[in-house]
Amino acid sequence: MKKLYLFILFLVINFGALALGNYFMGDAVSGEWYKDLNKAPWTPPGWVFGATWTLIMICFSVYLSFLFSIRNSKYVVFVYALAYVLNVSWNYIFFNQHLIQLGFVNIILLTLVILYFFISFCDDTLSKLKYLLLPYIIWLCIAISLNGYILFNN
Numbered sequence: 001m002k003k004l005y006l007f008i009l010f011l012v013i014n015f016g017a018l019a020l021g022n023y024f025m026g027d028a029v030s031g032e033w034y035k036d037l038n039k040a041p042w043t044p045p046g047w048v049f050g051a052t053w054t055l056i057m058i059c060f061s062v063y064l065s066f067l068f069s070i071r072n073s074k075y076v077v078f079v080y081a082l083a084y085v086l087n088v089s090w091n092y093i094f095f096n097q098h099l100i101q102l103g104f105v106n107i108i109l110l111t112l113v114i115l116y117f118f119i120s121f122c123d124d125t126l127s128k129l130k131y132l133l134l135p136y137i138i139w140l141c142i143a144i145s146l147n148g149y150i151l152f153n154n
Helices: 002-025 030-035 044-070 073-094 100-120 126-152
Strands: none
Touching: 002 044, 002 073, 044 073, 044 126, 073 100, 100 126
């Protein structure tokens, strides 16, 4: 029952992060600045972002529900809070403030934090559940390439 409660809690928190990121982004995706950028040829269509983030946040919430039921400590909360802030702030930094370089650093740091989750919290119970982080890691690598392309080609 505790894992179910944590799963629901993390769904709310993680989808809240997506909502905050969307709020901080404003209408930048449909704005002139973003439309005029030289974007990577492999930039997916807009609907892919929503579908992917939905899958990522469901998988991440399942993983976190197990992690926090096993290893709930101030340190784990800190690492999660760091990932949360980096995730939400990227939208504001990149889309709202147009700080492409800082956005690039931000997305790399977020990737490192999620990789840290994948590598560091691997006791017996989490050894298989850590693979729920792979969609997040893969998507962040794609995001780094997209952000990097914009950084180096604009």
